[in-house]
Every structure is written in C-alpha cells, then in structure tokens.
Amino acid sequence: MPDLGALLWPRTVALIGASASAESLRGRIFNVMRSHAFAGQLYPVSRSSAEVLGLKAYPSIADLPQPADLAVIIIPAKHVPEELERCGKAGVKSAVVLSSGFAEAVGEEGSEMQAEIRAVAQRYGMAVMGPNSEGFANIAANLCPTFSPAMEAGERPLVPAGRPRPQLAVAAQSGGIGFAFFDHGRAKELSFRYVVTTGNEACLEALDFVDFILEEGKTDALLLLLEDIKSAETFRRVAEKALKAGKPIIVNKIGQSDAGVRAAASHTAALAGAYAAYQAMFQRYGLIEGRDIGEMVDMAAGFLAWGQRLPQGRRVGICTASGGGGGWMADACTAAGLEVPELDCETRRRIDAHLPAYGTSQNPVDATAQAVFKIGYAGLAELVLPSPVVDAVIVVLTTRSAANIERQREAFTRLAETTQKPILLWSYTLPAQKSVQILSEAGLPLYTGIGNCARTMRVMADYRALRERFLRPIEVRNAPTPDKATACAALAAAGTALCEWEARPILACYGIGGNAAGALAGSAGEAVTAARAIGGPVALKAQSPDILHKTEAGAVALNLVSAQDVRAAYERVLDNARRSVPQARILGVLVQPMAPPGREIILGVKSDPTFGPMLMVGLGGVAVEVLKDVALAPVPLASSDARAMLARLKGAALLDAHRGAPPADVDALVELIVQLGQFAADHADTITEIDLNPVLVHERGKGVSVVDALIVKQKQ
C-alpha cells in the first residue's frame, strides 16, 4: 500500500495546470487552496506562465526546488499518464488527478489511459487519488486541493468556533455529494477532519482512506458514499476494524435501483453488484445505512456526541412544552422502532411536583410552557433521565429564539457532561444559527427533522447492540467437524450441476440433510421395493443433473401409498422428465419417505460477484414467495448471525407458536443455516449456487427436513 500520509499530509504541494483564471476549474482550485492557511509549500506548475497570482510558477514538476509530496493534476486527460510519469521520475510521492475523461467516458480510450495511470502509480509506488476526482480537504491541515465551492473560504470558518469537538470524516466517490456532506454538516456546527473524494478509483478506493483515517485514530465517525467496492477483502478488513474501534460508518450505496446502477456506471465507471449483497455486508459489519444527505449528517451528529454513551436499549423518554410536538415525536419514535413507555411512579412524582394541572408526566412528558419557563429544558430532561424505564431522552423544544437558548447555555452544557444516557433535541421551529452554535458547543445534537431525530436514536441503540454481539468471544460449537476433504473430492468429481441424489452425500459431510435420503430406483420394481421398505407414503423424483426444476417438469410425484400408485408414478415421472429435456442424463428415480409437516423455509446460497457466497433464508409457501420475504448474509455465519437473519424476516413470527401450533424448532434451523454457511464458505471457489428448497422446520425438538437439494458449480 502506497503512503496515504504523503497524500493527505504533504509538506510540499505542486499544482500542475495552475491558472489565474477564476472562471476555470484550474483557477478555482488555486483560489480555494490559497484562501486557507496551509502551512506547507505550494508550487504552481504552468507551461505558459512564469507566475500565477503572485506565486512563482515552474514550467515542469522536474524544476521544483524540492520534490513535491503531492501533485495536484488538472490538465486534459490525454496528457495525464505522461505527466504522472514525470511526477514519478521527479520523486513525487502522491497525486490527485482531478481531470475527467477516463473510464467514465464513452469509448475505450479513457479506460486505457486509466489503466496507464494505474501502471505508473504502481511503478513508482505513488499514492494516486482519482482520476475524475474532485480532490480532498484535510481540514485539520487547512489543505483543500479541490475546486469544490463548498471549500471556498467564507463567513463560516472551516471548523466550528469554540471548544474542539469530536471529528467527522467523509469518503465519497462522488465529489459533488462528498463536499455536500461537509456543507450540510458544517451548517449544523459539526467538526470535519477530512473530506476525501475518490472519483474513478483507478488506484486507491474510498475504503483505503477510511483505513488510513481509522489507523490515525483522530476521527470519531465516518460518512461513506459508495458507488461500488473494488475489493471485498478491503471492505471486510476495514469494516471490521471500524466496528472493533467503535467508529461508526454511516453509508449510502448509490445504485440501489436499476436507474441508479446505470448512473453509477456512467459516472465513476462503477460496476455495481447487487444492492442486496451490499446491504447484507453492511448489516453484518454494522455499517449504518442513510437515505439522505441530511439524514446521514444527522446520524453522525448523534454518534459524535454520544459515541461513548450509546443507548443501552430502545426505550425513550420524551419531554417537551409542546403537547402536539411531544405526541408527534412519540409517533415518530414508534415508527422508528423505539419504545415510549409510561414512566415509573417515582419519576412521575418528581416531575409532577413541577407541573400545572394541565401538564402530564406520563411520557411524553408535556411540562407546559409554564413549567419549562421555571425549570428550563435541561432541568426537565434531568427529571426524566434517572427513570429506570428509559435508555435515552429526547427533548422537543423551540430554538427559534437564540436568547432563550443562550440563557440556558450553562444548564445544557452541564446536562451533556453529566448524563450517562444520550439526549437528542428536536426543534419544531427552525433554529436560529446562534442556537445551533450554543447547543453544538454544549454537546447536545439538535435536529430539525423529527424522523431523523428518532431514527438516529434507533441506529445508535442498534449499533451498540450489534457491536456488543460482535465483540463477544466466538461461541464454541459442539457440532462434529465437517469432512471437508471428502466433500472437496466429491465436488471435484461431479459435473456442473448436481441433482439431489448427487448433492446429498456431499452436504451430509457437513451434517446437512440428515438421513432422509431414500433410495435410487432404476426400475418400477425397485421403486416398489424401496417404498415397501420405507413403509409409509413416499415421494418419487426423477434424478438428473440436466433437470434442475423437477416440479415444473412434472418429474415429481408425492404422497404415494399403494404399490400400484408407486409403479404408475415411476413411469410418469420418467416420461415427463424425458419429455421436458429429451437429452437429459437420467440417474434413476429417488424414492423417499414423505417428510412430516413443518413450516416451509427456503434456504439458498448464491455467489455475489463482489462479495462471494451469500446465504439466503426466506419463508416458503406461495403467499410469502409473492411477498419476497427473504434475508441475506455473507458466509460463514455464527449462530447469532443466523438468529439475526431470521429476526429480519417480516414473517419471523410464523416460527413462533400460533393458532394452537407449537413453536418451530428454530435451534435446528439455526444449526442448519450455520452448517450451510460453513459449507458455502469452504467451497466458495467451486460452487456458485446451492438450493435447499423446501426445508421443513418441525415443531420444537423435532428438527428440520431438507426436502430437496441442488448444487451448481462454477463454470470451469
């Protein structure tokens, strides 16, 4: 890995393509950089001018008085590779390529030039950001090599005035949106350390910068905007590092829809994989998905303030002087999956002592304007916080008058310092900017959106719970060690598609499927004999690696009891199989006992092009298939991961006791999911798809039946 320190923290910077024209992007970069007090040396490089805006310019990177740590390159695309080569020769350690017209452009030429950039960077070990990047801002160093108008020096300094705050960083492929995060967050008086925009990511991707930022250890939360991921391995490593360190990453993945995928492809040449797989990865590693710039910034504000004091649960106390505002917040909290319990008697008694007859202490606590005028919002929050039935407090208030907030400044500051439970504020009126400043400095995050406020509380509680689960020592399982070698050999010997009869012995190496395999019959007589040996109603299924959808082919017969029925079914399923795929290689007809009844589940594994095998679990049955109620997760999985997957199903309650039916054997299902995940992980390079469909989950204590199985290998 090249030295990102040289890129983000250079002492000497060369601006290649420097211009004095304020109208051009080149001129704008120069202006943005000069408007901040960067302590290092800035060298304009220009072929045409000996001086740019009062600074001596150099005709070539080779002519600088000392090698630059960082070259900022904004020249026409076609000259970039050769310029980068010159930089390499001149000993430049890193570069930001802001020029456009590479892999994102129509035609082959741009992609070829991008490949050249990668090659040059590797040859010289240079850290290269871009091309098609909008640059970055190292706010801590006052270094802003970007043409983003959001980084122009203005009325608002780069960091909030007053005491230093926890710091936020942005890593985005898109420059426009990357700097928009800064714009939104700075208006809310958040303190940013870095904004990094990586464009086409020919060499370095956004996650490489996240890695650097985590290693540096001075940033408390990150905003990440992804169009694609170049290396799943980097994602896993960096995401795990962030989760271990307790540095939340709030993420949006562009390309959740088909139109979004089209946009990403043409924008930063991103080849987006399936969004569902991204989402499964985010869920596994605790990345928090946001849907809007404002929402992501609002979530970050919560984590910056309460990272060390996240809510221990989802129970919220709401207090306010606006009954309508409190009621609305209660609805918003409920919609966000939080609980708003009635407060305990002791807490209510303490609150009631301050309320007029037309106030209420139940929760939401409507203290009325009269009481709040006396005890203040901070005083009100302090009355609610000790309640044993709440994990956090939301104060609903108006911050329109800065004078009112100023008057309570000390109380707010003390409240933020002393509370052990997080507090969020929602202002139903728009805050005066001075109110925002006071509350930010006090350490209390202020929201103008009711939904963002409630959802921030929810994701803070979820993040804490997920992280605690992640940090717990891995469970020790008593399951027998899978026979990986046997499975490997059998897989290697098999064809591309493995029908149930072929797949079962391989799955059995991992304990999957039990002993319900049945017998393969080569004649109607053999089928009758097998059925007789089973002794109850049986199923017959034609077995062929060329017929993967047996039911549709009519190659399955169920619930056969008499010898006559078995015989007839034998001929029928074979006929249908042959008719459906005339050239099919047919191994025989599988005779199996009918599985006892159970809840129908679909289990599967599919190889995602970016992240490898993803395990899918869904509730079966026609009704739920239509509703597409499935959950996805990367493999392997711990049993706690499997349980979390099941909990994500909308119809999870189907596995509980209901309508007089006993609860399903969820433990056995979890065990099966873990086994399947292990199998998929062990054979990730060989297998592209596994289907266990249906799986019947019997009542508690009676296990599961894998009723059908199919494995598809990767094409060689």
Add this chain to the structure above:
Amino acid sequence: MPDLGALLWPRTVALIGASASAESLRGRIFNVMRSHAFAGQLYPVSRSSAEVLGLKAYPSIADLPQPADLAVIIIPAKHVPEELERCGKAGVKSAVVLSSGFAEAVGEEGSEMQAEIRAVAQRYGMAVMGPNSEGFANIAANLCPTFSPAMEAGERPLVPAGRPRPQLAVAAQSGGIGFAFFDHGRAKELSFRYVVTTGNEACLEALDFVDFILEEGKTDALLLLLEDIKSAETFRRVAEKALKAGKPIIVNKIGQSDAGVRAAASHTAALAGAYAAYQAMFQRYGLIEGRDIGEMVDMAAGFLAWGQRLPQGRRVGICTASGGGGGWMADACTAAGLEVPELDCETRRRIDAHLPAYGTSQNPVDATAQAVFKIGYAGLAELVLPSPVVDAVIVVLTTRSAANIERQREAFTRLAETTQKPILLWSYTLPAQKSVQILSEAGLPLYTGIGNCARTMRVMADYRALRERFLRPIEVRNAPTPDKATACAALAAAGTALCEWEARPILACYGIGGNAAGALAGSAGEAVTAARAIGGPVALKAQSPDILHKTEAGAVALNLVSAQDVRAAYERVLDNARRSVPQARILGVLVQPMAPPGREIILGVKSDPTFGPMLMVGLGGVAVEVLKDVALAPVPLASSDARAMLARLKGAALLDAHRGAPPADVDALVELIVQLGQFAADHADTITEIDLNPVLVHERGKGVSVVDALIVKQKQ
C-alpha cells in the same frame, strides 16, 4: 354554523387581558399584534390599566365604543365562561380563547368549564376558537392574535417579496406545531394566507376552518394537523369539497402510536380513534399524509407550484451535472415508487449534441458541469421535458452560489411558465437564501431533502390519479337491487350475535354468499341425508349464536365423505360445542358442500367509533395473517374503491396468475366487496361487526365462495 368570517376577518378586535409586560403571554400577544399593520381597530381590555402600551384600555368589553367583531381572551380559565357571557351580551360575534386549563387538565372542573364555553357560544351564536388555542394569523389581513414567537415581526416580512404566489393555509389543533409550519414554510419562501390553531375545539374544529378557507377560494393547498376529529360528517363533507376543488390537504394525525394517543388525550383532550380508520378516510378522500413538518411543507410547495399541471404518471426524467447526485436521486425516486425510464432515442440525440464524451443522456442525464455551464440547468431541463417517456422532471443541482442562480433567473422563470410537466429541483448543497428567493419567485420548488423531493413528485402523481377517479361519473352497476327491507326486518328479529345459519339469509338479500348455504341437520340421520343430497365431500359446523369461534371450539369437521364419517362428525362437533360453551343455544349442525379450492381472503366490517363502519379485506392463510396484510376503507364503496383497496395489499400479486395457476376471479371479489360495503352502510346503525372468513376466490370466471359468515349487532 356561526360566522367564521367575523373571527378571521374582524374589523374590530378586543384583547381581553391585555398587558404591557413583555415577559407574559398577554404582553406577547399584544406585541405580536401591534407589530403588524392590521387595518382594523384594536381595543385593549384591562381591569387594572387605563392604558396599555400607549393605547387606551377599557375596563370591560361592555365599555368599548363599538361592539368588537372578535374578542381575544387570555385570562385565568376560571373567569373565561363569565367573560364569554359578557362578550355575548355586548354583541361580540366571535372569540379566541387562549387560556389553558380546560378539558386537557387533570380533574372534572376543566371539562365542566369547557362545556360552559360551548353553551355560551351556542346561546349567542358566537364563533369560538379554543380554549387552549394559540390563536391564529390572518396573514392577508396582517392580523396575528397569538403569542407565537413565529409571528413576531422580524427580518423576514410575513409574505415573500416579489410577485404574489399561490397561497397556503395551516389548520392545527396544536399551536406550537401549527406556527412551526409557518416558520418552516416561510424560510422556503412560501406564501401563507392563514395559520389557525384550534386547541381543545370546544366549539369549532380545524375542519370548520378548512371549510371556510375552501369556500373563500383563495388558498391553493392546506396543511392539517389533527389530534382527533369531532364530526365524521364534517370530515366527509369538507374532504370531498377539497378534492372536488382540487385543493390538496396534506395531513398528519397525531396519535398513530399508543404513546401518541396518550399525548393527544392529555394535550388537547382529544379522544383519538383508531389510526387505521383515519388512514382509510385519508386514502378515500385523497388527503396526503406527511410524516414530518419539513416533508409536509415540501409537499405543499410542490402542489402550490404545480396544482394545475400535476404529473400525468409516475415516470421521471432526472438531469444534473453531478453523476453521484443523479444516481442517488434515481434511487430515491425508485424508493418513492416512481419510474426512471431510459429516455427515447430522439430525446437522447438532442441531449447528446450538448454533452462531452464523459456525460450521459440515458436517464439520469449527467450532462457534466461543462455542458451545464453552457446551456444552464433550465436549458438542460428543456431538453428532457419533451420526452414522451417522462411525466415530470427533477433537476439535481447546486444552489450554494446565489450568483449562479441569479444569472439563470430569467431562464428559470421562462421554464416554469412554459412547461406543461412539473419540475422539482433538488439542491445537494444547502442553498443560499437568495437562491431560495429567486427560485421561489420563478415558480420552481426547491428541495434540500432528496426523499422529500421524490415523495412530493409521487404524491402529486397519485393525487391527480385519485382525483380523476373521484370525479368520473359513478359507474352504473347491473347488480339486482338489494332487498333492504327484508334484511332490516330479519336483523331486527335476530339476537345480538348471528351465527352462519342466521346470517346467510340476511346477507343473501344483498347477493352475498350465493346458494352454498347447505342444510341444517337436527340429528345424525338428517346430516347423513343432507350429505347424500349434496353428493360430494361435505363440512359439518355446529350452529349457535353463542359460539362465534367454531374452529377453536372444535365445532367444525371438514372433508367428510362416508355416511359413517358424517354420523361420527355430527356427534363430535355437537359434543365439542357443548363442552366449549355449556349454556350455548345450539340451532343444529350445518351440512355444506366443501368449497372448491381458491385463494383465501378475509373480509370483514367493523364499526369505528369516529367514522362508522369500515370494511377490511386481507389475504388469508396463516402466513399472511402473521404479516397482517390488510386494507381498510369506509363504506359504501364503488368498485373502483374496491380495486384500489386490493391494490394496496402487499400480496396483491397472489391474485394474479402464478406458478402455473390461473388468475383469480378478481371481478367477483370486487363485486362481493361492493355488496358487503352496501350492506354495512345500509345497516350501519344496527351492526357492529361482520366477518366473512374465509372467502375463497376461485379462478377467473368461477366466482367466490363465502365459506363462513358471522354478524354481530350493536348492543341495544
């Protein structure tokens, strides 16, 4: 109905309880009122002062030189009834009661005083707002009898500068939130006509003011915040009036959650009915639900600009200079249920003529900064608008620099004037306030939230579609006229609960249930005879008005074929019935043919305390019961309403053809829903509950089977 014109448009206003103290609410009202140029006469009434802030004060309302049109009352609760009486005697036509401590307070006393207020108002025919109101603002008249800080005169005038805009009105029970809508909307340069906050609604409710505003005809969209509805009849009448006039009402109902209900009850003494019933009413009449103050204001902004040019469909063209922003908007549109289709070749050709190689015209159109610099955002939108595959356009842009927007002012204005398709703007950077002003005056709604922008487009398209459906002449049905008189008589003669055998003949008067009633057997022998007459497998069900849940009682036997089985089942279901409810009055055992297979549906009617009978349809089967996939609608329903209900089910696709099964007979199901709705509407005063569960919907052309039926009458 008392004269709301006197209340909202008084020429003379008395302020009862006037005070000069700027710290008190009384003093604040006076200050707020005096800070705006109200053209009428303002009379302070004060027992203690002969003058308030330079204005002659009067000791009593009786002493004014002329009767006041409006009395603004802010004195302790206990004096309010007598003061209102004095107002009545003095010929005052209307009053706003801002005092608190009535029905929302603990104890009986407040409720009693509130009843007195109502009585006095009725006696004198006075229009009374409140008590516990925060007053109102008639912005068109510069009249602001309220202590809301949002209405204090400040830097920002009450209405936007520049050309007059379409006007917005707010009606809210909650004062704090009511005026917060003004605060949020005014910051977005929206023009408000009224803000009305109704508090406890002892006499007038929010919808009465909506009615007045609609009749006046000068307001183009309304924001409505409800805690409850006092009169369902008013709701129906006013909502229908708004829909006919094409004046969208954007609504939030506080008390969607249990905690929200608690809050509303203690806040404005609202007795909230079930939120689901409110939601069904909103859906029927096209009220648009918003979840956040900002979202509701943003939706209003869309309607204010495009009320006469709403999108004809859900297809959106997106254009931008930010690839990342365009991609994100495409995702947001898809999430909001909009479509982002690839543009047609002709349109692409026109756009491509302006793009560099690294731009794209597919949709989202990423024109790149270079092209936008040349043709401007308006020019870009004009290239996309004519495409036959889009109904609307969203421009993704940056409005951080007011100078950039100012430069394009004329082009934006022309664009807004000439387009026949609506255009929304999303700025990913925060806009300069001057940008907001320019774009508002140009007539182009500007969004800072991506979700709000996409959802606004969606609800505009939905509103247009719903309104067109609503305005279409009522369909003529060929169905036979129901025999209401017979049903009435039979219902009157029946007991409180009607079992299937009793309910069927009554439902049959409306064509519900068909002829599958079967026969009632009084002995095992009769049951066998009935089964033989049917000739196929039968079901047996014990019939008793005292056993409403037959399956749970074991009082049902299915799929009986042999005489022996029928005989045994007869005894068994009777035994079980008697064991489950020993005192049950048992009418006999119903013998019915087994219904042919079909999709399982639940149909029911329940009487909502606020809105009367609500029809419920849901997909049956254990899986979907767990997922609670149901839709609700008020009765009666047209068949288009019934179809809209079915479309709201998440599992609606279950009724389509799938897995080789033919499509279900949706027409027959719709007919059944309409019949049931008519029945429920005709007997709303008698019936409290109807259950048709299950209903089996057979394949197309084969109708439906009502497999079980139950009616519960209201307690006398």
